[in-house]
Amino acid sequence: DTEVTQTPKHLVMGMTNKKSLKCEQHMGHRAMYWYKQKAKKPPELMFVYSYEKLSINESVPSRFSPECPNSSLLNLHLHALQPEDSALYLCASSQESQGAGGANVLTFGAGSRLTVL
Amino acid sequence: GEDVEQSLFLSVREGDSSVINCTYTDSSSTYLYWYKQEPGAGLQLLTYIFSNMDMKQDQRLTVLLNKKDKHLSLRIADTQTGDSAIYFCAERGGNSGYSTLTFGKGTMLLVSP
Numbered sequence: 001d002t003e004v005t006q007t008p009k010h011l012v013m014g015m016t017n018k019k020s021l022k023c024e025q026h027m028g029h030r031a032m033y034w035y036k037q038k039a040k041k042p043p044e045l046m047f048v049y050s051y052e053k054l055s056i057n058e059s060v061p062s063r064f065s066p067e068c069p070n071s072s073l074l075n076l077h078l079h080a081l082q083p084e085d086s087a088l089y090l091c092a093s094s095q096e097s098q099g100a101g102g103a104n105v106l107t108f109g110a111g112s113r114l115t116v117l
Numbered sequence: 118g119e120d121v122e123q124s125l126f127l128s129v130r131e132g133d134s135s136v137i138n139c140t141y142t143d144s145s146s147t148y149l150y151w152y153k154q155e156p157g158a159g160l161q162l163l164t165y166i167f168s169n170m171d172m173k174q175d176q177r178l179t180v181l182l183n184k185k186d187k188h189l190s191l192r193i194a195d196t197q198t199g200d201s202a203i204y205f206c207a208e209r210g211g212n213s214g215y216s217t218l219t220f221g222k223g224t225m226l227l228v229s230p
Binding site for chain 2: 004006031033040041043048050055056094096102103104106107108110111113
């Protein structure tokens, strides 16, 4: 299995809703990532988990709450979002290497397209 | 800070070669990557190059790296209509075991029949 699976593919939510995005991989990767991509823009890093521990939080508002329940799963819990949070949310995973010595190629999922009304 | 620049648009005819250019600023970058994104889809890795190499070839793809000028290019030979997509150059910074990538703004490649 060489895929990263994201669900749901599309999500529409109101500003008072609570929802979650889910990501799963079975490649044995120990680093997992959330990226946000607005239309016609490059992906922007939100969070990095390394060995199920949060390693990077790129100053993301607390209305986005990541969770890594095990080495295969990554969730992004959404609460009280704003319309400007509408975007494509991409999950990715990679192997861990010792320091910067490996290519650590990121494998991306197809994304969850979120619309906040 | 890190910065990656790309031209925004390239139009070619089917069968021609396409060359997408990228410049980066972080001289400590260890790896540089090319990703392809089709409409409504995630990012697909095309190829990557280690910073101590100057060229890498993979079927129709050729990557050239000029480390002195911090210039990276992706050449696609015999471009097909299925190659129409957005192409992102990315550099890997940091010295941790995971990858923190900085992406360029993306080059939209349009291939006409």
